Amino acid sequence: KNEVEQSPQNLTAQEGEFITINCSYSVGISALHWLQQHPGGGIVSLFMLSSGKKKHGRLIATINIQEKHSSLHITASHPRDSAVYICAVHMDSNYQLIWGAGTKLIIKP
Amino acid sequence: DAGVIQSPRHEVTEMGQEVTLRCKPISGHNSLFWYRQTMMRGLELLIYFNNNVPIDDSGMPEDRFSAKMPNASFSTLKIQPSEPRDSAVYFCASRRGTSGTDTQYFGPGTRLTVL
Numbered sequence: 295k296n297e298v299e300q301s302p303q304n305l306t307a308q309e310g311e312f313i314t315i316n317c318s319y320s321v322g323i324s325a326l327h328w329l330q331q332h333p334g335g336g337i338v339s340l341f342m343l344s345s346g347k348k349k350h351g352r353l354i355a356t357i358n359i360q361e362k363h364s365s366l367h368i369t370a371s372h373p374r375d376s377a378v379y380i381c382a383v384h385m386d387s388n389y390q391l392i393w394g395a396g397t398k399l400i401i402k403p
Numbered sequence: 404d405a406g407v408i409q410s411p412r413h414e415v416t417e418m419g420q421e422v423t424l425r426c427k428p429i430s431g432h433n434s435l436f437w438y439r440q441t442m443m444r445g446l447e448l449l450i451y452f453n454n455n456v457p458i459d460d461s462g463m464p465e466d467r468f469s470a471k472m473p474n475a476s477f478s479t480l481k482i483q484p485s486e487p488r489d490s491a492v493y494f495c496a497s498r499r500g501t502s503g504t505d506t507q508y509f510g511p512g513t514r515l516t517v518l
């Protein structure tokens with residue numbers, strides 16, 4: 295069993311829909327990251343969370359430490375949101391990031 | 404700030420040739436990471452430097468791979484000799500501190516194709 299699991303693996307939606315991507319992990323963590331990788335390949339860090347909720351524009355990330363679960367939400371989705379969204383966790387007292395497999399999101403106009 | 408800079412962006416080479424990938428981290432960042440991304444294995448950490456010192460190179464696939472960080476503003480990842488299975492996108496990332504809670508900033512990656 296992978297230590298970090300994302301769902302769904304693939305998601306196709308229409309422009310304007312509310313999007314939710316989930317991340318579950320099985321290890322103790324000090325922080326969780328959400329990253330975005332566009333079709334061109336570049337990786338951008340979206341959020342780093344250790345508790346609660348963060349919002350940036352149309353993106354919202356939440357984390358529940360007790361349940362070992364995080365969600366990334368996109369409101370009013372747009373075709374430019376099409377990308378792979380990756381969840382990665384830092385284990386307690388560890389420099390390494392453990393990566394989820396990513397969720398490929400396609401937003402159709 | 405220019406962000407993490409990697410060069411070249413694309414490299415095509417023949418099996419057996421030496422390949423050198425370069426990375427310039429963000430100024431002031433103390434930690435530097437080299438990752439490899441393939442369809443089969445996703446993102447894999449190859450090596451991690453802290454204050455120019457290699458801390459963990461257990462992710463380096465084999466002796467054909469080597470990495471150096473001669474100063475705070477430059478790192479190289481070398482593959483010699485290269486093999487087709489080394490074809491991947493190689494990312495460099497840097498981080499200001501050494502805490503796991505600090506954000507890693509990724510470079511644009513180098514897409515390596517070994518024929």
